[in-house]
Every structure is written in structure tokens, then in C-alpha cells.
Amino acid sequence: MDVKTAFLNGHLTEDVYMVQTEGFVDPKNSNEVCKLNRSIYGLKQASRSSNIRFDQKIKEFGFIKNEDEPCVYKKASGSCVTFPILYVDDILIIGNNLPMLKDVKSWLGKCFAMKDLGDAAYILGIKIYKDRSRRLIGLSQSTYSDKVLKRFSMQDSKRGILPMAHGTILNSSQSPKTNEEKKKMERVPYASAIGSIMYAMLCTRPDVSFALSIKSRYQQNPGESHWAAVNNILKY
Structure with a gap:
């Protein structure tokens, strides 16, 4: 799944101001500046703030962050297990229960503007191949x-x-x-x-x-x- 305009999702903890955008300047208050409520592209804290927001939302759905790999999360319920893996604005979701996978996608879709890219074939240039008859999954470069x-x-x-x-x-x-x-x-x-x-x-x-x-x-x-x-x- 792809998060659309991911860096616009973060909430700022600092007071950040910017000049009024060209074409949207208030003629009566042209000398005033705008205070940002959310992160925007170009801010040095944009990527971190968007990651914090994702971390908060995915944990609200019951996921636990992996201590060794902070971009990997896990949720288990009985024999069902799901792993969302985040890389900037790309999310790879792996699991052994289709209804749970759909629930995760639905939850993320409510929290962020998302695009479902279907079954993963490549991630970061790495090919993902599956042999369903043997219940195997592999990676190739x-x-x-x-x-x-x-x-x-x-x-x-x-x-x-x-x-x-x-x-x-x-x-x-x-x-x-x-x-x-x-x-x-x-x-x-x-x-x-x-x-x-x-x-x-x-x-x-x-x-x-x-x-x-x-x-x-x-x-x-x-x-x-x-x-x-x-x-x-x-x-x-």
C-alpha cells in the first residue's frame, strides 16, 4: 500500500511559521505569516512527524513495534498473525489470515489517504515470489x-x-x-x-x-x- 502525501500527515509539536503562499496572500494582512498545524514537505521534521503519526495509529489498532526493527509491527490473535512493514510512504502487509489483512487495510484507509497496490511483486527493488502449492515465499535480487x-x-x-x-x-x-x-x-x-x-x-x-x-x-x-x-x- 502507498500512503499519499505521507509527509503531510504529521502533527507538529513545535511552533513553525511560514510566509503566505504566493497567490493566497491576504491583502489586508500581507505582512502576517501563517502558523503550521501540520507538517509539510521541506520541513526537516516532516518525515519524523509523519512516522510518529503512523506509529500512533497502527498501535491504536493493537499492533506492537518490533524492538530490533522499528519499522516492523506485529499483531497476533490465536494462530493469525499480521506484519505491517513501513518504508517511508510504502507499507508492505504480510499475514496468514485474509479477513485480518482486510481489516488492517480498512483501518489504515480511515487514518490516511491510501492507495492499495494489490499483491506485492516488488519492494525496494527486491522481487517477491510465492509458491502457493508448497506454501513458500521468497525474495530475489x-x-x-x-x-x-x-x-x-x-x-x-x-x-x-x-x-x-x-x-x-x-x-x-x-x-x-x-x-x-x-x-x-x-x-x-x-x-x-x-x-x-x-x-x-x-x-x-x-x-x-x-x-x-x-x-x-x-x-x-x-x-x-x-x-x-x-x-x-x-x-x-
Whole structure:
């Protein structure tokens, strides 16, 4: 679901004033300013105030905020459980009971101007696929992975079996020592590759976390051996 004009939903706790909007200036009081009752786009507290408003309303319906992930909420009733997941103005609702899902949508629709986008197929560029016959749900970043491979000219590389080859040893002694070696490695997008892989790791690929943690140690002064090891993750 999409929250329309989400940043206009927040209530301000501070006194905020603005000049009268062009085209709506009161001729009799042109020197006066307007006091805002709600947040508007452009205010530094707009996103926070809208998030606080959502938090209040979703809790009124009986949801509990996850302590580790503050944008994830949960409501359980017997064997029925529902999870609304908020990202700025997008809400992904997951549950195992259709009537409860409809109730949540109805409640949110009463609190905010909403647009129901139907069954979720993508969220933040992550594909959501479902196998109803096996009662499975999964996430895929294949499109993102393809873009990353093209960015680092690895799209035609032979696919690797492991994110880190058995027996691989990396240490600081493999870092560039001469000025010539350092200049050569300065042209290598080592940190960019690490960051690109890290996003996939956080979202859908925890299997590369150990290998990535090892390679991340050498971002300050990577050598050819370190870069080859990063390429091994990309191939995988």
C-alpha cells in the first residue's frame, strides 16, 4: 500500500511559521505569516512527524513495534498473525489470515489517504515470489545482481561455486607497496564493489557475509589479491 502525501500527515509539536503562499496572500494582512498545524514537505521534521503519526495509529489498532526493527509491527490473535512493514510512504502487509489483512487495510484507509497496490511483486527493488502449492515465499535480487555484474564488467564471467575459495589467505602484506602498485589499484573500484555486494548481503544474500567481511578489511589499501577475492564473490 502507498500512503499519499505521507509527509503531510504529521502533527507538529513545535511552533513553525511560514510566509503566505504566493497567490493566497491576504491583502489586508500581507505582512502576517501563517502558523503550521501540520507538517509539510521541506520541513526537516516532516518525515519524523509523519512516522510518529503512523506509529500512533497502527498501535491504536493493537499492533506492537518490533524492538530490533522499528519499522516492523506485529499483531497476533490465536494462530493469525499480521506484519505491517513501513518504508517511508510504502507499507508492505504480510499475514496468514485474509479477513485480518482486510481489516488492517480498512483501518489504515480511515487514518490516511491510501492507495492499495494489490499483491506485492516488488519492494525496494527486491522481487517477491510465492509458491502457493508448497506454501513458500521468497525474495530475489536477480535484477540488482545483474546490474552490479555489468557495472564491474563481470556479466560474462564463469559462475563461481563458493563466495570464497577454500584455502584463500588474505592479509595486509598483499597490499600495494610501491607507488606504481598504489596508482594501479587507485583505479580499481574496490570500495564500490564492497558496498554493492553488502546491500545484497543485507537484503537477500546472507551466505556471502563471511567472505565479504574478510574482503572489507582491506578497503583502505587493497591489493590485486584482495580484488581477485572480491571478484570471486561477484562470480558467485
